[in-house]
Amino acid sequence: xxxxGHLPSLGWPGSMTSVSSDFWxxxxxxxxxxxxxxxxxxxxxxxxxTFDFLFTGLFWAICVLIEHQGKYEALVExxxxxxxxxxxxxxxxxxxxxxxxxxxxxxxxHINHWWMVAITTAGSCAFFISKSLMYKWDGNNxxxxxxxxxxxxxxxxxxxxWFVDFxxxxxxxxxxxxLEATSNYDHSENENDPLLPQLERxxxxxxxxxxxxxxxxxxxxxxxxSDEEDEDxxxxxxxxxxxxxxxxxxxxxxxxxxxxxxxSSGWTLEKESSHGDTVYSKLGSKGSKIYKLMGVxxxxxxxxxxxxxxxxxxxxxxxxxxxLGRIVQAIDNSTDVVYHVAAKGPGGAVSARDFxxxxxxxxxxxxWVCAAISVVHKNEPLQKRFVxxxxxxxxxxxxxxxxxxxxxxxxxxxxxxxxxWIPQYVIDQALIYAMTxxxxxxxxxxxxxxxxxxxxxxxx
Numbered sequence: 001x002x003x004x005g006h007l008p009s010l011g012w013p014g015s016m017t018s019v020s021s022d023f024w025x026x027x028x029x030x031x032x033x034x035x036x037x038x039x040x041x042x043x044x045x046x047x048x049x050t051f052d053f054l055f056t057g058l059f060w061a062i063c064v065l066i067e068h069q070g071k072y073e074a075l076v077e078x079x080x081x082x083x084x085x086x087x088x089x090x091x092x093x094x095x096x097x098x099x100x101x102x103x104x105x106x107x108x109x110h111i112n113h114w115w116m117v118a119i120t121t122a123g124s125c126a127f128f129i130s131k132s133l134m135y136k137w138d139g140n141n142x143x144x145x146x147x148x149x150x151x152x153x154x155x156x157x158x159x160x161x162w163f164v165d166f167x168x169x170x171x172x173x174x175x176x177x178x179l180e181a182t183s184n185y186d187h188s189e190n191e192n193d194p195l196l197p198q199l200e201r202x203x204x205x206x207x208x209x210x211x212x213x214x215x216x217x218x219x220x221x222x223x224x225x226s227d228e229e230d231e232d233x234x235x236x237x238x239x240x241x242x243x244x245x246x247x248x249x250x251x252x253x254x255x256x257x258x259x260x261x262x263x264s265s266g267w268t269l270e271k272e273s274s275h276g277d278t279v280y281s282k283l284g285s286k287g288s289k290i291y292k293l294m295g296v297x298x299x300x301x302x303x304x305x306x307x308x309x310x311x312x313x314x315x316x317x318x319x320x321x322x323x324l325g326r327i328v329q330a331i332d333n334s335t336d337v338v339y340h341v342a343a344k345g346p347g348g349a350v351s352a353r354d355f356x357x358x359x360x361x362x363x364x365x366x367x368w369v370c371a372a373i374s375v376v377h378k379n380e381p382l383q384k385r386f387v388x389x390x391x392x393x394x395x396x397x398x399x400x401x402x403x404x405x406x407x408x409x410x411x412x413x414x415x416x417x418x419x420x421w422i423p424q425y426v427i428d429q430a431l432i433y434a435m436t437x438x439x440x441x442x443x444x445x446x447x448x449x450x451x452x453x454x455x456x457x458x459x460x
Contacts, residue, residue: 031171251360
């Protein structure tokens with residue numbers, strides 16, 4: 001078998017070629033505390049609280065000076081002869097109170113709960129409401145600065161509460177879980193750990209900050225399901241280039257997102273074949289339909305995974321939807337970049353498309369998952385004879401069938417943008433047809449695959 005697999009044309013997921021390779025890092029590492037330092041997201045919150053206090057004080061001083069024609073004595077009078085109905089210095093004191101309390105609890109004591117910011121925000125808002133009711137508003141004076149100061153302070157207090165509850169605490173919690181999983185991953189001898197595809201990227205990222213993790217080890221030339229084991233040569237020690245790291249991150253992200261989408265709710269049945277294969281659909285994040293196919297085929301799930309993922313060159317021989325496929329770049333033993341050309345749709349309604357995808361595969365319990373997403377690669381520029389399609393996070397899933405463990409429960413998540421001026425109805429029908437026709441082609445190929453399996457097992 002060839003080492004690397006391939007993605008069928010109309011049979012692979014979605015879009016998003018322009019998403020940054022550091023999308024996942026940007027959503028997790030701001031909450032990470034490296035070497036005991038404050039996380040970046042918490043540090044930003046502390047800076048924002050400091051800005052709140054300084055901005056409020058500056059705005060108050062400007063308001064008073066403008067109202068009293070630049071007399072600095074008015075600032076002193078606002079403080080010494082303070083009255084809630086005539087002075088706005090209390091707005092500054094409220095900001096100062098938030099500043100002291102929030103920095104004390106979130107910077108010095110480093111609490112991990114929203115209750116303190118909720119108290120400061122609720123207290124501030126209650127005071128602002130009372131202030132607006134008790135302040136002596138002169139009908140002859142528009143008081144634009146006083147009104148603006150109270151409203152801005154009210155708004156900033158709510159921003160602080162929102163930021164802690166929806167940014168600081170969730171990102172730090174995710175970072176802690178990733179670090180704990182990374183530690184377990186580093187010390188585990190089981191390569192089939194539960195799904196957390198980001199761990200390999202985390203280890204590589206953290207190697208820049210600590211010597212305990214060392215260089216990134218990318219396993220090469222070690223096909224999954226291989227009958228030959230070589231403990232001395234199964235891993236090759238090497239550093240990934242920036243371009244390889246970027247592609248690897250895209251593949252890891254695709255697997256994580258596709259797995260979540262596959263198990264999400266809201267799917268609607270579109271079609272059921274005579275073999276019991278079902279095609280479901282739902283609206284994706286971009287408003288277009290994404291599809292999920294579920295079916296059972298009479299072959300061991302690992303063998304089917306090996307055939308569809310590793311035997312790349314052979315795919316076009318039995319899958320009518322593929323006319324050409326090749327490996328563009330191997331990243332590690334579970335990540336690669338492939339190029340394939342999709343055949344014309346039924347009746348020529350959809351012309352041939354080509355795709356460039358990065359793939360990543362991993363075993364989750366007894367199930368193999370191979371995910372992919374479109375990328376731009378310098379070795380595969382656009383071609384005039386094909387329309388370049390875009391695939392987003394999607395996957396193939398191979399697992400033992402519950403009712404018959406020797407059979408394979410196959411799932412396929414598809415989110416693809418075929419590009420070009422094609423009516424949506426035509427696209428929907430073409431994709432559903434491609435998915436069901438793929439299963440027909442696969443079942444026709446199973447006798448040949450089973451014969452190869454028996455021959456290999458008999459030759460042991």
